Amino acid sequence: MKEKLNQYHIAILIYMTQSGIVIFSLPRLVAENFGTNGWYVLVIISLLVTCNIFLMQLVYRFGKGSSVFDILEQRIPLAVLSPIYILLALFWAYLGCLVGKQYILILQMLAFPTTNPMVFKFIFDFMALILISKQIYNITKAATVFFYLTIWMVFVFFFHFPEFSWLRLTPFIGYGGIGGLESWLEIYIAFLGYEVCLFLIPYVPEKTKVFKAVYIGNFFLTFIYLFICVIGFGFFSFGQLTNLVYPLLDMLAYLQLPFIERIENFLFTLFLFKVLMTTVIYFWIAKITLSRVFRKVKSTWLDLSVVVVSYGLSLIPQVISEVERLLRMLGYTQIVIVYVFPLLLLAVIALNRMSNRRRENPS
Amino acid sequence: MKIRLGLQLVFILVLITSAVQSSDYRILEDLGFTNATSYDLVEIEEEGKPPVMRLRVVNSVPKVDPEEPADREILEAVADTSKQARIVMSRQTNRMLVSGQLRSVLFGLELAKAGVWQHIDTLVRDPSIGQRVRMVIVNGEASELLKRDYKAYPSTGLYIFELLQKESNNQAIPNVNLYHFTRDYYDDGIDAVAPIIKQGADSITLDGIALFHADQYVGRIELDHSLIFAFLRGNFTKGDLGMALSHEEHVLLTAVSSKRKVAVKGHPSDRDSFEIVFHIEVEGSLLEYIGHKTLSDDKGQQQLVREMEEYVVGQADQMLKTVQSYRSDCFGVGQYVRNSMKAQQWYDMDWDAIYPNVKTKVEVSIKIKNYGKFQ
Numbered sequence: 002m003k004e005k006l007n008q009y010h011i012a013i014l015i016y017m018t019q020s021g022i023v024i025f026s027l028p029r030l031v032a033e034n035f036g037t038n039g040w041y042v043l044v045i046i047s048l049l050v051t052c053n054i055f056l057m058q059l060v061y062r063f064g065k066g067s068s069v070f071d072i073l074e075q076r077i078p079l080a081v082l083s084p085i086y087i088l089l090a091l092f093w094a095y096l097g098c099l100v101g102k103q104y105i106l107i108l109q110m111l112a113f114p115t116t117n118p119m120v121f122k123f124i125f126d127f128m129a130l131i132l133i134s135k136q137i138y139n140i141t142k143a144a145t146v147f148f149y150l151t152i153w154m155v156f157v158f159f160f161h162f163p164e165f166s167w168l169r170l171t172p173f174i175g176y177g178g179i180g181g182l183e184s185w186l187e188i189y190i191a192f193l194g195y196e197v198c199l200f201l202i203p204y205v206p207e208k209t210k211v212f213k214a215v216y217i218g219n220f221f222l223t224f225i226y227l228f229i230c231v232i233g234f235g236f237f238s239f240g241q242l243t244n245l246v247y248p249l250l251d252m253l254a255y256l257q258l259p260f261i262e263r264i265e266n267f268l269f270t271l272f273l274f275k276v277l278m279t280t281v282i283y284f285w286i287a288k289i290t291l292s293r294v295f296r297k298v299k300s301t302w303l304d305l306s307v308v309v310v311s312y313g314l315s316l317i318p319q320v321i322s323e324v325e326r327l328l329r330m331l332g333y334t335q336i337v338i339v340y341v342f343p344l345l346l347l348a349v350i351a352l353n354r355m356s357n358r359r360r361e362n363p364s
Numbered sequence: 365m366k367i368r369l370g371l372q373l374v375f376i377l378v379l380i381t382s383a384v385q386s387s388d389y390r391i392l393e394d395l396g397f398t399n400a401t402s403y404d405l406v407e408i409e410e411e412g413k414p415p416v417m418r419l420r421v422v423n424s425v426p427k428v429d430p431e432e433p434a435d436r437e438i439l440e441a442v443a444d445t446s447k448q449a450r451i452v453m454s455r456q457t458n459r460m461l462v463s464g465q466l467r468s469v470l471f472g473l474e475l476a477k478a479g480v481w482q483h484i485d486t487l488v489r490d491p492s493i494g495q496r497v498r499m500v501i502v503n504g505e506a507s508e509l510l511k512r513d514y515k516a517y518p519s520t521g522l523y524i525f526e527l528l529q530k531e532s533n534n535q536a537i538p539n540v541n542l543y544h545f546t547r548d549y550y551d552d553g554i555d556a557v558a559p560i561i562k563q564g565a566d567s568i569t570l571d572g573i574a575l576f577h578a579d580q581y582v583g584r585i586e587l588d589h590s591l592i593f594a595f596l597r598g599n600f601t602k603g604d605l606g607m608a609l610s611h612e613e614h615v616l617l618t619a620v621s622s623k624r625k626v627a628v629k630g631h632p633s634d635r636d637s638f639e640i641v642f643h644i645e646v647e648g649s650l651l652e653y654i655g656h657k658t659l660s661d662d663k664g665q666q667q668l669v670r671e672m673e674e675y676v677v678g679q680a681d682q683m684l685k686t687v688q689s690y691r692s693d694c695f696g697v698g699q700y701v702r703n704s705m706k707a708q709q710w711y712d713m714d715w716d717a718i719y720p721n722v723k724t725k726v727e728v729s730i731k732i733k734n735y736g737k738f739q
Contacts, residue, residue, distance in 0.1 A: 037707070111491050113388040120378065127375050164543075168699045169551065173707035240550030255495045255543055263464065263494055305371075 008214040015218025018194035021279040025247040028233030036178030040230035047223035056343040058212040068203040090287040097283025098311035104276040106321040147274035165235040190332035396425040396459035400521030402506035404472035421449035422507040424521040467525040468498040470506040481579035495543040503562040535594040535603035553698030575692035583690035613655035617648030628704040680726040
């Protein structure tokens with residue numbers, strides 16, 4: 002029997018895919034782009050994301066639970082779709098891969114300044130490969146385990162309360178930020194990952210309210226982001242926050258337990274699981290997209306090609322700023338995709354319905 | 365199956381080669397964990413050239429090997445920057461210098477007057493250095509103080525750290541580490557502070573509280589007034605306050621806790637009505653009283669409390685005038701003024717110019733929790 006996903010697992014999977022490496026720089030990004038009390042934009046962006054998820058929910062409802070690929074292929078010939086599929090798969094694989102690379106470059110800065118980062122990247126990608134070679138149900142189970150391995154870290158931020166001051170938040174809203182379109186997009190990237198729900202549809206039993214879980218996952222992420230950003234704004238002064246590359250790392254570095262010091266290195270290593278999950282999900286999407294083109298190829302080869310090709314491509318950006326710039330570019334593109342893709346699907350569904358109706362009533 | 369086996373083999377092979385090739389391995393015995401660093405400005409004269417100011421850096425690196433004759437290694441270098449100095453110091457030692465165990469940084473007074481930020485910048489930039497590294501100003505040459513061994517005490521680096529830690533716990537000096545200094549340096553409504561130490565005959569002693577304007581040392585508060593300073597700077601829960609109410613009357617409050625409220629009245633544009641009011645609530649146990657009042661009756665107690673309040677108000681007023689004259693907003697008055705107005709007004713205003721002339725008022729209410737176990 003094919004195992005099916007349930008709500009609880011989906012909510013966790015969505016949260017784990019959305020939250021990734023951006024969280025380390027998020028308080029600074031918000032401060033830089035939206036000035037004092039810039040954390041308020043997280044709420045607005047979260048609402049935008051909710052609207053976007055609603056679009057995807059419409060696809061689910063009108064598509065009657067069929068896979069997005071099936072919907073597309075009903076209308077558009079596979080010959081036309083194939084190159085698009087391959088391009089998209091490459092894009093998603095690269096996106097997932099670069100998220101991992103950014104994590105590893107930060108790890109290098111922290112602990113292994115002279116070791117070749119691609120060695121770690123190899124091990125990281127190997128773990129990803131093991132995971133994507135499983136069914137989505139097993140990936141989700143892994144995500145649930147990883148979730149519990151990392152979520153307790155929220156409580157370490159209570160240690161920062163003695164140094165927290167509302168005074169530092171100031172009553173000013175949005176002073177000293179840029180606030181242009183690019184600013185919005187940059188913060189929006191931190192929320193990406195929820196689009197995986199579109200690809201989960203065929204794996205969910207009809208009765209499960211899959212999208213309720215997606216909304217819950219997204220709200221939980223918003224809550225975590227808000228919590229960390231508000232603490233960041235009260236723990237650091239505004240000027241300091243805009244100068245810290247990874248404020249979250251500095252916050253973790255401030256922790257001190259009576260029996261152990263400098264635990265940020267340990268905590269940062271735990272974030273590996275979160276980042277790994279983001280990478281794995283993008284790899285998985287790339288893989289199932291490729292499997293529509295290469296239907297006869299064994300799935301192990303597809304897994305391997307996704308990982309190997311993206312590993313090869315990830316050799317190109319060498320330094321952390323290049324990786325971040327590339328990730329931003331890919332992120333902007335992905336934002337366009339997450340809006341265009343469901344709209345396209347809805348259009349195809351509408352066309353199908355119209356032609357079906359015409360077939361039923363030829364007069 | 366074959367593919368999977370092949371992959372596993374490749375994985376193991378890469379793990380082994382990476383472990384062999386990695387240059388980032390550390391062997392504990394080969395490392396020198398610096399636990400204190402000092403920075404001083406020195407004037408270097410070379411023949412035929414005008415004198416130049418350079419940085420003297422001293423590192424105190426403890427040794428763990430019981431067979432070694434000395435319990436620490438002292439490394440010294442004169443260079444243009446602290447990281448350059450580290451390279452020079454590295455040439456003098458058989459161990460690899462690392463800064464992950466750094467506990468305190470010491471700045472000489474001359475350097476503090478010139479500005480400390482560029483040296484702190486390199487400390488907060490380095491991911492191996494913790495945020496909790498204590499920062500202290502040395503009245504005199506920091507390098508001299510750090511180089512000396514103090515017989516009756518533990519190794520100098522540790523001695524300084526423990527002294528600062530113990531004294532900041534009971535508010536004798538403010539608790540200042542790299543995080544605090546950086547935070548206040550970047551905040552436009554408060555100025556940073558730091559403790560001052562000096563070299564005694566056979567020991568190190570606390571010497572006062574250093575006041576900063578931006579990153580430059582501008583003045584000091586004497587230690588006798590450190591609790592008044594703590595009252596004005598924020599809330600705390602543990603301290604001892606000794607008061608000389610008159611020549612014959614002395615009081616000591618212990619287990620003092622204090623809460624501070626700051627109110628901003630009026631607007632800076634209207635000089636006459638603009639006023640900052642500090643309201644300080646103090647609680648403590650009276651454990652020493654030398655004087656003529658009878659502490660067992662209410663009247664005597666009330667009279668004493670009133671006199672103590674007057675004493676604290678007088679001292680606090682005096683201190684506010686002193687720090688204003690140094691242009692150091694060490695109590696964060698600016699934060700409250702900033703939060704009392706619109707953003708544009710605050711950023712258009714030159715707070716640094718207004719601050720020295722701001723009217724301040726202190727209100728104190730003291731509550732004595734108990735008078736000890738003797739009437």
